[in-house]
Amino acid sequence: MSRAAGRPTLESVAARAGVSRATVSRVVNGMAVTASSEDAVRKAIDELGYVPNHAARTLVTQRTDLIALVLPETTARVFSDDQFFPGVVNGISQVLEQADKQLVLLLAGSPASHARIERSVAAHHVDGVLLASLHGADPLPAALSRIGIPVVCNERPLGSTSLPYVGVDNLGGAATAVRHLLTGGRTRVATIAGPQDMIGGIDRLAGYQEALRDSARRPSIAVGDFTLGSGVTAMHQLLAENPKLDAVFAASDLMAEGALKALRATGRRVPDDVAVVGFDDIALAQYTDPPLTTVRQPILEIGRQMATQLLRLVAGEDVEPTMTLPTELVLRQSA
Amino acid sequence: MSRAAGRPTLESVAARAGVSRATVSRVVNGMAVTASSEDAVRKAIDELGYVPNHAARTLVTQRTDLIALVLPETTARVFSDDQFFPGVVNGISQVLEQADKQLVLLLAGSPASHARIERSVAAHHVDGVLLASLHGADPLPAALSRIGIPVVCNERPLGSTSLPYVGVDNLGGAATAVRHLLTGGRTRVATIAGPQDMIGGIDRLAGYQEALRDSARRPSIAVGDFTLGSGVTAMHQLLAENPKLDAVFAASDLMAEGALKALRATGRRVPDDVAVVGFDDIALAQYTDPPLTTVRQPILEIGRQMATQLLRLVAGEDVEPTMTLPTELVLRQSA
DNA sequence: CTTCGGCTAAAGAGCGCTCTCAGCGAGCGC
DNA sequence: GCGCTCGCTGAGAGCGCTCTTTAGCCGAAG
Numbered sequence: 001m002s003r004a005a006g007r008p009t010l011e012s013v014a015a016r017a018g019v020s021r022a023t024v025s026r027v028v029n030g031m032a033v034t035a036s037s038e039d040a041v042r043k044a045i046d047e048l049g050y051v052p053n054h055a056a057r058t059l060v061t062q063r064t065d066l067i068a069l070v071l072p073e074t075t076a077r078v079f080s081d082d083q084f085f086p087g088v089v090n091g092i093s094q095v096l097e098q099a100d101k102q103l104v105l106l107l108a109g110s111p112a113s114h115a116r117i118e119r120s121v122a123a124h125h126v127d128g129v130l131l132a133s134l135h136g137a138d139p140l141p142a143a144l145s146r147i148g149i150p151v152v153c154n155e156r157p158l159g160s161t162s163l164p165y166v167g168v169d170n171l172g173g174a175a176t177a178v179r180h181l182l183t184g185g186r187t188r189v190a191t192i193a194g195p196q197d198m199i200g201g202i203d204r205l206a207g208y209q210e211a212l213r214d215s216a217r218r219p220s221i222a223v224g225d226f227t228l229g230s231g232v233t234a235m236h237q238l239l240a241e242n243p244k245l246d247a248v249f250a251a252s253d254l255m256a257e258g259a260l261k262a263l264r265a266t267g268r269r270v271p272d273d274v275a276v277v278g279f280d281d282i283a284l285a286q287y288t289d290p291p292l293t294t295v296r297q298p299i300l301e302i303g304r305q306m307a308t309q310l311l312r313l314v315a316g317e318d319v320e321p322t323m324t325l326p327t328e329l330v331l332r333q334s335a
Numbered sequence: 336m337s338r339a340a341g342r343p344t345l346e347s348v349a350a351r352a353g354v355s356r357a358t359v360s361r362v363v364n365g366m367a368v369t370a371s372s373e374d375a376v377r378k379a380i381d382e383l384g385y386v387p388n389h390a391a392r393t394l395v396t397q398r399t400d401l402i403a404l405v406l407p408e409t410t411a412r413v414f415s416d417d418q419f420f421p422g423v424v425n426g427i428s429q430v431l432e433q434a435d436k437q438l439v440l441l442l443a444g445s446p447a448s449h450a451r452i453e454r455s456v457a458a459h460h461v462d463g464v465l466l467a468s469l470h471g472a473d474p475l476p477a478a479l480s481r482i483g484i485p486v487v488c489n490e491r492p493l494g495s496t497s498l499p500y501v502g503v504d505n506l507g508g509a510a511t512a513v514r515h516l517l518t519g520g521r522t523r524v525a526t527i528a529g530p531q532d533m534i535g536g537i538d539r540l541a542g543y544q545e546a547l548r549d550s551a552r553r554p555s556i557a558v559g560d561f562t563l564g565s566g567v568t569a570m571h572q573l574l575a576e577n578p579k580l581d582a583v584f585a586a587s588d589l590m591a592e593g594a595l596k597a598l599r600a601t602g603r604r605v606p607d608d609v610a611v612v613g614f615d616d617i618a619l620a621q622y623t624d625p626p627l628t629t630v631r632q633p634i635l636e637i638g639r640q641m642a643t644q645l646l647r648l649v650a651g652e653d654v655e656p657t658m659t660l661p662t663e664l665v666l667r668q669s670a
Numbered sequence: 671c672t673t674c675g676g677c678t679a680a681a682g683a684g685c686g687c688t689c690t691c692a693g694c695g696a697g698c699g700c
Numbered sequence: 701g702c703g704c705t706c707g708c709t710g711a712g713a714g715c716g717c718t719c720t721t722t723a724g725c726c727g728a729a730g
Binding site: 344345346356357360364387388390391392393394395396 | 715716717718719
């Protein structure tokens with residue numbers, strides 16, 4: 001590409017404004033410069049349509065202004081059945097936009113992607129990494145923090161790593177939901193748990209068990225994977241084992257909607273025969289039949305806080321290592 | 336940062352392998368080198384844990400290996416009510432991963448974001464841009480292509496720009512759905528249309544009108560915005576205007592589910608009293624009550640094709656300016 | 671035995687920017 | 701009025717890489 005055809009550089013702006021490269025750089029980066037030079041430079045920038053070259057800047061500053069969001073979820077599942085990621089992405093995006101950083105999306109479906117992600121991070125391609133939806137004791141968080149890059153997780157990572165994370169009060173929210181059912185006079189309260197290799201699945205089940213233990217009731221558990229279909233299946237299982245159950249706490253709204261459909265299919269009325277409580281408060285919850293009582297988690301806020309914490313880390317500031325956002329029981333008609 | 340503390344560079348690998356920087360560069364980029372040098376270089380790379388610096392490479396090659404996905408949707412709406420974006424992102428991601436490119440997500444909620452996006456693109460920050468979900472005659476596509484960067488849109492952009500795009504046969508799919516209703520003996524077929532500033536909304540309505548015109552029936556139209564809630568509202572409107580309607584074609588599955596709920600709330604049975612057909616075939620469609628007959632669009636494939644076309648453009652190859660993927664009527668119980 | 675062709679490796683320039691450092695003029699205290 | 705500090709500017713180095721140019725080497729041909 002010939003120089004003439006290329007985009008304007010600092011050099012050409014400097015020439016046009018009659019100052020040195022350094023002065024133009026100062027103006028661009030908002031450092032002190034005499035008013036007359038500043039005017040000349042700004043004029044030249046406008047006339048030439050100058051935009052700083054990102055790569056050149058990165059090369060010397062060692063900053064990329066890029067933040068990676070890693071979703072080690074099976075690619076097929078990410079985004080497809082849950083409204084969680086979209087909300088988190090949205091929250092992250094809001095904060096990053098403010099800070100003039102950009103979001104790089106890394107879907108890590110295959111094991112091969114893990115290597116790719118580590119390579120990408122090691123290449124100093126991003127300033128920091130957000131990790132969401134970790135399954136089991138994923139080696140990725142530890143690997144990334146060993147490289148020495150700031151990392152913030154969504155929910156407490158399983159395994160031994162002690163990385164900062166932002167989560168919600170899964171246990172407390174679930175316990176509150178179950179206590180609400182018990183207080184309402186329900187005696188046989190079952191649960192549709194989430195995947196037991198994810199914090200959300202584990203802690204919500206623990207909350208169910210804790211609330212049940214307090215009232216000395218027998219637990220009844222079926223495990224799903226947060227999707228609607230798995231909720232249908234799990235509900236049928238629970239009914240087979242315990243046809244007289246009178247309440248269900250589902251660890252996600254999608255599974256709760258599945259339970260609702262299964263209950264209707266077996267001729268049971270909600271909430272008359274069986275009460276149902278979900279978890280998440282996604283948009284759908286307002287439109288289920290009947291509208292779903294559920295535990296709201298501040299999804300957007302999770303994204304915002306994750307991004308905020310990471311930006312602090314990137315800036316070299318300290319952050320609180322753990323952050324638990326509150327959940328809230330939203331009463332509708334299903335329980 | 337002291338040199339010792341920094342990550343290894345080409346220089347240090349070269350020193351260790353006893354060759355020149357250029358030779359190491361050749362090995363890294365897979366160019367011909369004698370076996371002995373190659374071995375020495377590879378060994379040094381492994382021992383040092385060398386990873387090429389992305390910014391430095393970008394500076395000279397003018398390639399960033401970054402592809403932007405711009406969603407000019409209101410941030411609140413993107414991702415939140417539709418399963419479309421997640422699927423497209425997934426498809427894009429699959430193709431980019433193959434090509435070793437990365438995905439930068441740009442949510443353009445506010446008008447201010449437009450400027451930010453243009454700046455980002457002008458800074459040579461990305462190699463190409465994918466534009467999805469354009470509303471009305473958005474100035475962004477034209478602005479980006481004026482900068483001279485490869486752009487591929489999702490669906491034909493409204494307005495005068497002639498950019499390459501990948502879309503689906505919205506009109507044909509909608510017409511097929513409506514003809515299916517008419518063939519089944521329905522006589523009063525209404526529609527819940529999508530937003531009329533988006534191609535998906537416009538063309539699906541056109542398909543409805545075309546099929547209806549063929550059979551000389553009167554159209555009955557309410558407009559929604561693809562969300563479940565808007566489907567509920569629109570269905571009530573249609574019923575108010577035309578209580579005897581016996582079929583509805585909704586331009587999205589979410590709106591169809593809303594219609595289903597509204598019909599049930601007014602005591603109508605589906606499909607006995609009113610037949611319902613949706614559009615999209617999202618996961619939910621299998622679980623509605625009754626399961627939803629709908630027009631499937633190959634969402635993942637849209638993402639894949641958009642990415643594939645853009646990569647061709649980035650590589651300087653020619654692409655077909657327009658690409659329309661087929662839709663397919665999926666018969667379930669609602670119609 | 672010399673010369674030439676064909677190859678690979680080394681050297682060096684340069685991508686566009688930031689940042690240090692020296693220079694320079696102006697303003698201040700003594 | 702002289703030196704000193706202070707604020708601004710310009711020159712230049714260098715970030716880590718690619719790529720062109722140049723040098724060096726080997727074998728084959730004359």
